[in-house]
Amino acid sequence: MNATFRIDASDPRPIWRQIEESVRNLVASGALPPSASVPSVRELARGLAVNPATVAKAYQRLADAGVLAVRRGDGTFVAAAPPAITGEQRGERLRTEALRYASFAATLGASLEEAAAALAATWRDLARPPGDREDEAGPARKGGPT
Amino acid sequence: MSLTAVSVSTIAGSISPKVPAAAFTNAHAGAAAASPGAAARIAAWPLAAEAITVRYGRRNAVDGVSLSLPEGAVYALLGRNGAGKSSLVRCLLGQQRATAGRALLFGRDAWRHRATLMAQVGVVPEQPDAPPGVTARQLARLCRPLYPCWDGSGFEARLRRFDVPADRPFGRLSKGQQGHVALALALAPHPRLLILDDPTLGLDAVARRAFFEELIGDLADRGTTVLLTTHDLAAVERIADRAGILAGGRLLLDEEIERLKQRFRHIWLPSPTPGADAALDALSPRGRVRRNWRVETLVENFDEERFQAFQASPSGAGAEASPLTLEEIFVALTGEGSRQLAPGAEGDPR
Numbered sequence: 001m002n003a004t005f006r007i008d009a010s011d012p013r014p015i016w017r018q019i020e021e022s023v024r025n026l027v028a029s030g031a032l033p034p035s036a037s038v039p040s041v042r043e044l045a046r047g048l049a050v051n052p053a054t055v056a057k058a059y060q061r062l063a064d065a066g067v068l069a070v071r072r073g074d075g076t077f078v079a080a081a082p083p084a085i086t087g088e089q090r091g092e093r094l095r096t097e098a099l100r101y102a103s104f105a106a107t108l109g110a111s112l113e114e115a116a117a118a119l120a121a122t123w124r125d126l127a128r129p130p131g132d133r134e135d136e137a138g139p140a141r142k143g144g145p146t
Numbered sequence: 147m148s149l150t151a152v153s154v155s156t157i158a159g160s161i162s163p164k165v166p167a168a169a170f171t172n173a174h175a176g177a178a179a180a181s182p183g184a185a186a187r188i189a190a191w192p193l194a195a196e197a198i199t200v201r202y203g204r205r206n207a208v209d210g211v212s213l214s215l216p217e218g219a220v221y222a223l224l225g226r227n228g229a230g231k232s233s234l235v236r237c238l239l240g241q242q243r244a245t246a247g248r249a250l251l252f253g254r255d256a257w258r259h260r261a262t263l264m265a266q267v268g269v270v271p272e273q274p275d276a277p278p279g280v281t282a283r284q285l286a287r288l289c290r291p292l293y294p295c296w297d298g299s300g301f302e303a304r305l306r307r308f309d310v311p312a313d314r315p316f317g318r319l320s321k322g323q324q325g326h327v328a329l330a331l332a333l334a335p336h337p338r339l340l341i342l343d344d345p346t347l348g349l350d351a352v353a354r355r356a357f358f359e360e361l362i363g364d365l366a367d368r369g370t371t372v373l374l375t376t377h378d379l380a381a382v383e384r385i386a387d388r389a390g391i392l393a394g395g396r397l398l399l400d401e402e403i404e405r406l407k408q409r410f411r412h413i414w415l416p417s418p419t420p421g422a423d424a425a426l427d428a429l430s431p432r433g434r435v436r437r438n439w440r441v442e443t444l445v446e447n448f449d450e451e452r453f454q455a456f457q458a459s460p461s462g463a464g465a466e467a468s469p470l471t472l473e474e475i476f477v478a479l480t481g482e483g484s485r486q487l488a489p490g491a492e493g494d495p496r
Contacts, residue, residue: 009383012469014404042366046359050384051220052366103466 007048015050019058025093027067027078028085036078038068190253191216192339192371193238197247200233200395207233209395210247215339220365220372222382222403225392226480231375232272234392235343238373239269251339265293268332268370270345274324278317282310282327286334293335304330308356322353329357333364340364342374346381354378358385379473389472393480403472410475411448411467415441425461429453444478 005022007015026032038044041059045052059076062068069079085093105115193215200208208230215221225231236242237249240260249256251263276285282305290296305312308326316324325345332340342361346354358381364370376382382389383403390400399406413429415422422441429452431443445453448467456462470478 007384009380009471010469012407014407015384042363045362045366048384049355049358049362049381051387052362053218053220053387054384 007050016054016057016061019044019048019050019055020061021093023058023062024067024085027082028090032078034078034080034082038076038078040075192219192252193221193373194250194253195234195238195247196250198234198237198244198249199246200230200237200242201245206395208237208244208392211392211395211397212247213390213397213400215371215373217371218369219388220386221374222386222389223373223375223392224377224379224382224389224476225375229392229480230395231392232343235341235373235375239267239341240264265335266338268335268337268340270325270328270332270340270342272343272345272347274328276316276324276327279315281313281315282319282330283312285316285327285331289331289334295336297334297336301330301334304333304360307360320353322349322356325349325353325357326360329360333360336368338371340370340372340374342372342376344375344377346376346378354381361385379471379476383472391476391479398479406475407469407472409447410470410478411445411453412470412474413441413443413445413453414466414468415462416464416466419461422461425456425459429456 005019005026007018011018013021023032023038032038039047041052041055045055048055059068059070063070063076065083066079067082069077071077101119102115105118110118191214195211195213198208198211199206211230211234213221213223223231223234233242237244238251238256240249240251240256240258240263243257251259251267254263256263280288283302286296286298286301290298302312305327308323308330310319310323310326310330316327319327329345332342340361346357349357361372362385365372372386374382374386386403388400388402389406391398413426413431415426426441426443429443429445429449430447432446445467453465453467457465
């Protein structure tokens with residue numbers, strides 16, 4: 001997987017859901033293009049240091065939803081035509097993560113302008129080529145604990 | 147399950163038939179008692195403790211503990227030092243006879259059938275111990291005849307991945323390397339059940355990570371059932387699917403970690419109003435209420451709807467609910483001040 005994601009213990013969502021949503025986001029954003037190979041359950045479980053059953057549950061749900069396709073003996077791939085997330089789902093997810101960031105910025109006493117400027121700077125940094133960045137965090141997760 | 151790399155569908159297939167949480171919460175008091183058939187099924191699970199009590203003099207080190215692990219479970223047994231973990235683990239390994247109750251492995255009494263049962267169980271002890279002059283490779287040769295099957299090439303491959311020299315005497319290996327040798331020895335006979343007693347104690351972060359990666363690989367390949375005691379709660383949170391917390395020899399809780407994390411919340415109130423405490427009571431808080439610069443309380447059975455109603459009330463304005471990590475839940479339940487968490491206890495204003 002070109003883009004990485006992290007598991008956050010302070011996130012109230014179960015780990016399998018964090019994995020499921022991160023993969024969905026990577027597919028929706030095009031970071032994982034149609035028919036791209038995704039890591040095996042074993043590989044991703046080791047990489048994230050989580051129980052393989054947790055990764056398998058996320059993959060199973062993604063396969064059921066038509067996002068991933070399992071080819072027996074061959075591995076797991078992004079579906080040839082993965083379902084696009086609706087504008088509504090996309091907006092909902094952005095709002096959820098924005099709430100986390102906004103609450104965090106507010107506890108620091110940051111103004112809207114300051115918070116927005118920090119977001120814009122991070123955004124530009126992520127657009128730079130890898131190796132040139134300060135932070136390797138994927139585009140899926142921003143902000144801090146509330 | 148096949149020993150080679152497992153495809154997603156096989157893994158997923160082995161998970162779905164997993165026993166639903168309700169079926170093995172207090173299995174012995176609830177589901178098992180309800181039907182003799184269910185009791186027999188649970189008794190044949192890889193591991194079951196049936197009302198185990200261990201008494202030393204007049205003190206109960208373990209006090210009527212029942213728990214059971216279905217096939218493929220990864221169970222973390224947590225507790226502070228002296229909570230009774232070691233005594234319980236010794237009973238489960240057939241090394242110690244319970245004062246009352248019994249330990250069953252694959253449905254057979256661990257104390258009476260220790261020799262035969264141990265051939266199916268991989269153990270990583272708290273302090274890996276071996277004669278200091280014996281190398282890892284020689285240890286494998288010593289252990290091999292004790293088991294019906296022995297994966298010698300898997301053992302060597304693990305040592306290579308761990309970067310442990312197979313021909314260096316055990317006494318000259320680092321603590322991390324000794325722990326890695328213990329895991330490689332425990333996995334070589336392809337055990338159906340692994341019992342890991344604080345296996346990463348004293349290991350540095352890199353050695354710990356390597357240890358858990360190897361364990362995760364085995365879980366993926368063989369769906370091994372695991373009982374793990376540890377103080378590494380961050381690892382437990384990711385790897386275990388269920389946790390039991392021992393305190394004073396009793397099992398405080400025995401629950402799926404996902405559910406545990408769903409029901410605990412810290413509630414923060416930025417500027418307490420005179421009616422805030424009474425309003426908070428509507429959320430049935432368990433635990434301390436601090437009145438420093440804000441009110442903080444712990445809710446054990448968080449309900450989103452009730453919390454939203456509280457937020458909408460005048461005293462709940464600005465209230466925030468934040469989830470707890472497993473470590474925070476553990477500290478809240480077993481740390482100082484945890485007595486106030488006993489059911490029925492009042493919040494203690496400070």
